[in-house]
Amino acid sequence: MASPVLDSPATPAATAPPPTRGTRVSDLPEVRWAALSALAFLCALPLDLAGAPGWAWGPLYAVCYVAGGWEPGWAGLQALREKSLDVDLLMVVAAIGAAAIGQYLDGGLLIVIFACSGALEALATRRTADSVRGLLGLAPEKAVRVAGAGAGDGGGETEEPVDVAELRIGDIVLVRPGERLPADGTVLHGASDVDQATITGESLPAPKAPGDEVFAGTLNGTGALRVRVDKDAGDSVIARIVALVEEASATKAPTQLFIEKIEQRYSVGVVVATLALFAVPLALGADFTTTLLRAMTFMIVASPCAVVLATMPPLLSAIATAGRHGVLVKSAVVMERLGAVDRVALDKTGTLTEGTPRVIEVRGDENALALAAAAELPSEHPLARAVVAAARERGLRVPDADDFASVPGEGVRARVEGREVRVRRAEGEHADTAVEVVVDGAPAAVLVLADRLRDGAPEAVAALTRLTGTAPTLLTGDNAGAAARVAGRTGITDVRSGLLPQDKVAAVREWEGAGSRVLVVGDGVNDAPALAAAHTGIAMGRAGSDLALETADAVVVRDELAAVPTVMALSRRARRLVVQNLVIAGTCIGALVVWDLVGHLPLPLGVAGHEGSTVLVGLNGLRLLRDAAWRKAAERG
Ligand code: ADP
Numbered sequence: 109m110a111s112p113v114l115d116s117p118a119t120p121a122a123t124a125p126p127p128t129r130g131t132r133v134s135d136l137p138e139v140r141w142a143a144l145s146a147l148a149f150l151c152a153l154p155l156d157l158a159g160a161p162g163w164a165w166g167p168l169y170a171v172c173y174v175a176g177g178w179e180p181g182w183a184g185l186q187a188l189r190e191k192s193l194d195v196d197l198l199m200v201v202a203a204i205g206a207a208a209i210g211q212y213l214d215g216g217l218l219i220v221i222f223a224c225s226g227a228l229e230a231l232a233t234r235r236t237a238d239s240v241r242g243l244l245g246l247a248p249e250k251a252v253r254v255a256g257a258g259a260g261d262g263g264g265e266t267e268e269p270v271d272v273a274e275l276r277i278g279d280i281v282l283v284r285p286g287e288r289l290p291a292d293g294t295v296l297h298g299a300s301d302v303d304q305a306t307i308t309g310e311s312l313p314a315p316k317a318p319g320d321e322v323f324a325g326t327l328n329g330t331g332a333l334r335v336r337v338d339k340d341a342g343d344s345v346i347a348r349i350v351a352l353v354e355e356a357s358a359t360k361a362p363t364q365l366f367i368e369k370i371e372q373r374y375s376v377g378v379v380v381a382t383l384a385l386f387a388v389p390l391a392l393g394a395d396f397t398t399t400l401l402r403a404m405t406f407m408i409v410a411s412p413c414a415v416v417l418a419t420m421p422p423l424l425s426a427i428a429t430a431g432r433h434g435v436l437v438k439s440a441v442v443m444e445r446l447g448a449v450d451r452v453a454l455d456k457t458g459t460l461t462e463g464t465p466r467v468i469e470v471r472g473d474e475n476a477l478a479l480a481a482a483a484e485l486p487s488e489h490p491l492a493r494a495v496v497a498a499a500r501e502r503g504l505r506v507p508d509a510d511d512f513a514s515v516p517g518e519g520v521r522a523r524v525e526g527r528e529v530r531v532r533r534a535e536g537e538h539a540d541t542a543v544e545v546v547v548d549g550a551p552a553a554v555l556v557l558a559d560r561l562r563d564g565a566p567e568a569v570a571a572l573t574r575l576t577g578t579a580p581t582l583l584t585g586d587n588a589g590a591a592a593r594v595a596g597r598t599g600i601t602d603v604r605s606g607l608l609p610q611d612k613v614a615a616v617r618e619w620e621g622a623g624s625r626v627l628v629v630g631d632g633v634n635d636a637p638a639l640a641a642a643h644t645g646i647a648m649g650r651a652g653s654d655l656a657l658e659t660a661d662a663v664v665v666r667d668e669l670a671a672v673p674t675v676m677a678l679s680r681r682a683r684r685l686v687v688q689n690l691v692i693a694g695t696c697i698g699a700l701v702v703w704d705l706v707g708h709l710p711l712p713l714g715v716a717g718h719e720g721s722t723v724l725v726g727l728n729g730l731r732l733l734r735d736a737a738w739r740k741a742a743e744r745g
């Protein structure tokens with residue numbers, strides 16, 4: 109590769125990855141087969157109705173049946189070999205049965221509508237994954253690795269293009285203006301503005317200088333950066349987010365699991381009843397074709413297709429919509445659970461506040477600050493980053509440290525230039541966050557830190573109160589004064605301060621023991637146990653520690669607290685849609701079954717009613733996707 113033209117203007121068009129490829133409808137095999145099936149049916153229909161000879165429309169019907177029926181039929185047979193009965197199979201059998209008694213049109217109609225609802229479901233699932241991918245953009249596949257002397261100022265080094273997968277932790281990569289960052293890492297050299305919208309949703313580019321963290325998939329602005337790779341490609345924030353979404357679509361919500369369990373027995377019941385409905389009247393001397401038609405109609409209308417389709421589309425649509433609002437919900441289980449939450453606990457640092465505190469006062473000598481910075485260097489805590497930044501701003505030399513250990517909720521300890529340095533929470537009353545620097549057991553300085561309240565924090569607290577009927581509680585490891593100040597400014601009255609990680613868990617257990625379903629929102633390593641213990645846990649993504657992101661059930665990537673009530677409201681709407689769907693499905697099945705048993709329900713009408721209700725339920729579930737587009741437009745004004 110040619111030598112880099114540093115400081116050249118950004119040329120995003122030339123270097124940005126190809127635009128995200130959304131799934132075109134025609135890419136999905138389900139959609140293609142359904143379309144072929146429908147096309148064949150539509151060609152056969154007029155010929156059949158016009159009384160054309162069988163050789164004209166027969167093959168067309170055959171194409172229609174095979175295109176629409178082979179996949180569900182085959183899957184149904186596979187399921188049968190594992191002794192489980194698939195409703196899809198019932199549909200195919202019914203269609204073949206209809207054809208067997210010469211009702212080609214009815215069977216074809218059944219197959220076509222059935223294939224179309226299958227395609228619809230596939231589309232919904234794919235849309236979910238796509239919408240999140242679109243949100244994330246693509247991480248590049250290639251990087252420029254710099255090797256050799258210093259890798260800093262250009263003397264005697266080499267640049268080689270490598271696959272991102274080959275990058276190792278500690279490698280140094282060069283990111284030119286307008287390129288996407290290939291890995292998560294730390295800026296070593298250079299200054300630029302990086303557009304991190306793919307990960308945080310923030311529209312303003314973030315300024316980056318040596319020491320700052322950068323993320324794979326984000327877009328470099330006009331400066332050139334040298335970045336030390338801190339994470340393997342598979343561990344980058346963006347890779348984990350994509351993996352999470354893929355996992356989410358593979359999981360099943362509890363309601364869905366419950367329904368599938370019942371579906372089994374129910375389907376067997378339908379088959380038995382169908383056989384009885386066929387055999388008994390026949391034995392009593394009824395007409396063969398009429399009896400068979402009626403039994404077949406029963407089998408179709410009694411099949412629980414609509415019930416099966418009632419649950420997942422609303423939840424998956426809600427997951428997609430949540431993704432667009434900047435919240436990654438890890439599974440349908442979580443999506444369903446979020447709406448049941450009736451009590452919320454919020455962490456302070458990094459959750460209610462931005463998590464980018466600054467040292468505003470150093471009580472003590474600057475050497476203690478330098479030692480503190482040395483000890484904090486390896487820590488992921490927001491306060492640690494502030495301490496390091498403060499030392500650098502003052503031009504202090506930050507020495508190397510060994511034996512680093514962190515105590516979540518307390519502070520850090522390390523050995524610096526032969527001395528034992530501790531940075532830990534300062535006891536006593538402070539209006540701000542205060543940490544104490546202890547050198548060789550003796551207090552050396554107190555650092556006072558201030559963090560900004562997140563924009564929209566009071567509104568989010570109010571929205572959560574409205575949704576759950578209870579004001580959220582503030583759970584923090586910080587001192588009572590700092591906690592009270594943040595609480596006062598956000599409208600929280602219930603505050604618990606000075607908590608260790610296990611105290612946060614104890615609080616959650618206490619509420620859950622009293623019958624509450626608790627949502628914990630946090631960002632730190634110290635929040636991870638509480639996130640895990642709670643009914644549902646949400647991590648704040650940008651400032652959030654890896655452990656918190658890993659442990660939480662959902663991650664706020666756009667870093668807006670308002671996303672938390674939004675996603676809860678979304679979950680409630682999804683749950684309401686599930687119930688609505690189950691009612692629609694149940695009513696339709698009940699009505700059609702009664703009609704068939706008591707009166708005379710013509711097969712085409714039965715098919716139309718059954719598939720119609722199935723499609724209705726499927727579409728109803730997708731409403732959350734469409735609402736999202738509408739809402740987004742409304743938000744933008
Ligand atoms: P919160 O629960 O509000 O997110 P933490 O539990 O992370 O806060 O931290 C609680 C307190 O412990 C902090 O206010 C600080 O006094 C101290 N502390 C935690 N980690 C560190 C650290 N790396 N350096 C200094 N102090 C720390």
Ligand code: MG
Pocket residue numbers: 455456457458459630631632635
């Ligand atoms: Mg925190």
